[in-house]
Amino acid sequence: MTASIVVKFGGTSVSTKKNIQTIGDVVRRLKDKHPVVVVSALSKVTDLLLSAANSPIKEANEKIEEIRKKHKQLIRELWQDEKSANKVFSFINKQLQLVSQLLKQNNKDKRLLDSIVSHGEIISSYIISQWLTYQNIPSVQIVATEIIVTDNNFGSAEFLEKPTKKQVQKMLFPLIKNSIVPIVTGFIGATKGGKVTTLGRGGSDYSASIIGFALGSAEVQIWTDVDGVFTADPRVVKTARSIPEITFQEASEMAFLGAKVLHPRTMRPVAKAGISVRILNTFNPKNQGTRIVSRKERKSRITAITFKRKVVLLTIKAEQMFMTTGFLAKIFDIFKEANISVDLVSVSEVTVSLTLDMVDNLQDAVKKIDKFSRIVVDQDAAVVSVIGEHIGRYHHAIRNVFSILDKKHIRVKMISFSAQNRNISCVIKSSCWEEAVQALHDELLLGGGK
Template identity: 40%
Template sequence: MIVMKFGGTSVGSADRIRGLVDQVEERLLQRPVVVVSALAGVTDLLIRGAGLARDRDPQLAPLVSRLADRHQDMIRELFGPGPFRDRLLRHVADLMTELGSLYAAVSAARELTPRNLDAIAGIGERLSFEIVAAALEAGDIATRAVDARRLIVTDESFGRAVPLMDATAQRVRELLRPLASQGVVPVIPGFIGATPEGVVTTLGRGGSDWSASIIGAALPAAAIEIWSDVDGIMTLDPKVAPGATLIPAIGFEEASELARFGAKVLHPATLQPAVQAGIAVWVLNSFNPAAPGTRIDVQPEDAASEPRGIALRKEVCLVLIAPPRRSGDGFRARVFDAFARHDTPVDLLASSEAWLSLTVSDATRLPDVVAELAAVGEVQVLQRMATVTVVGRGFARRPGAGKRMLASVDNLHVLMIAGGSSAESLSLVVPVEQVEEAARRLHREFFEQEAREDPQGEPPEACAVAAWGA
């Protein structure tokens, strides 16, 4: 068995769904299990609609009409008059009624809870997976639509639910294995799951990749394929650096770091289930299926510490905390307890004699953290920051790596350099308006020049301190 996950652009039009049918048909002998995202842009519209409902904005009605029209138009383009079209149009009508009720509840309460938002945000996948299943069936492929709310069991962390793997694995094996063994292609909506009591949850934005990996590990599958609109994992986003090139093969740890620091090819949690199950993950292009793609797998222990790729993340907050003169040994513990208590992950950490400096990419609850930290020390928050990260196996331990990075961006405003939680990465923090230029320069330095000896200098650990200046 294999798992084939198709992203929003891969199901974004009738032509793309026809291409999906062809790609699945080519792999029928491998007994595929298909996971699909919502149509491109639909989740954003659903979430925007939730905000309009809360604010009782009259623009909500035309937004709902746009959602309905887009799916209905696709159905009419894919299917002629007959049972497939009729069934799917009823499906869309039923879900639009459900969506209207959810929006009405938000509007009546003038409040958008994480639980309500999950129920709303997951409507897109519930619309798309039935359309894809019908398209496969119309192509004479034995197919069964299986709702992920029956498969993916999660906790109640609405918006970022955590799968309960034992319960999920049992359901996957009970519901999907028999279908695949009979030559039936299961089609499953990504991104969504449900609590043991059946309440809808979501796995976070981009969570359909994670859904595919969870299902692949539970089956277990021989491979997990992530189909998107790029040829694979690139050395940098080609929109930022036209000279970016394909990475044909990369280790799990490196790919995880690229995802964690902003590369949008994969959801950051995608690889963990695959790593634990020892399953290779492929990143492939549904628009260019002949492209070889990128294979993500276990890397040999003796692999060289070469840079493999660069990731950037915009709209990061840099938090600076100055301890009181007599802070004692508990200062750092109090800081980290505050972030943990308010469910605000810290991405990067560096320290100097004067400051403890860290970055946060999810600032939803940062005001609560800052309010609590005011009792610990002086706190400053710098907004509209960004991180650019060079990733490679053992790269952070490479002598001179930090100095080489700093030299390549010498006239940009670098506020911090720090290693990640592993030895796979080194990151710079710069103002958001400078991050693309920083990424291009780093790409030229590490990927577009003739190979040469690194300049010698202190190891990067000695550089992992904050640097301030106007």
């Protein structure tokens, strides 16, 4: 079987006639490469479904009507043929009736929520498959509950490799062989017992990665609303440039440290299989985007500048920890119990400094730690990070980071180095993050200070 290409389109990419026409153009162009299409729900539909599930029945029904109107408007734009349009209208109404029945159960059980929100992708995938067929591109809807087998961690399920691979190949290979384009629902799967699950953050991207892995695809393409991965957030740094190629490891570091890149979990299946990922822009389809690969030709020591504009810096001091064991474990056990993730860590003989995202239950953890140490909570903190393969090996990069921040009179509260030599992260005052990002980007990525 010739290797396929998995092509995923996000919410903005399936929400307008123009963008759906782009999907058709992409599928036609990739026809000889056996495309498999994965789609998200229309933009904002998942949020509306979740909101409906958490609203009184009257408000929930209003949100369902809003979803109905959003889809019907799109269908009117796509089909001039009333018979074809009515067929799609009928499918949408049936799906929303099912949602309304689920909402009457009036509970917030994660299993129920997964069933409710799954209908966003079920509707969008049907629309895309019907429209492509209408455009003489043979295609068929595949609901991923039939091919992606997961555990029962509802709300953020993990796929099970062997049964998923078996089901994906069983259902998709015959379609690919017969030049029929599968249009697969992103974001959802099902347990071995057939219960609907969702894949959590980055779910539709994760679906594409899973399917690419299971098929042994040549490439996975993620079509979104930006021209790939940038050297910094282009909304903050106007001189930010699209990066032609980065490694999976660099992309993971960027995502972990605040950049709007694929979630690291999303990339695991394709990285394991050595399948490249390309980030492309539905609004600018001629742009080459960014290719994410296992290895790249070394051209620059510094890849990007990332930031988290608001974090909590904790400084934990206890003289009794000197030359003792178990102190760090005690701290991290408290955070684990509170389900709080720690980002950066710096340790000396008697002090531990670490950063966390803002969380509601932090105060309880702080009280427990305060019983055996002195703890200072600093909520006026941000993190700026310099990302690059093997960056820690280059003493000039480290020196330049401090020099640039010093010129701007930006004090570094804490510094952390990646264990894999892929980032230098500085904790600074929260009001200084934008100036720091701009200065580091201008000097290190535009000014040649590598």
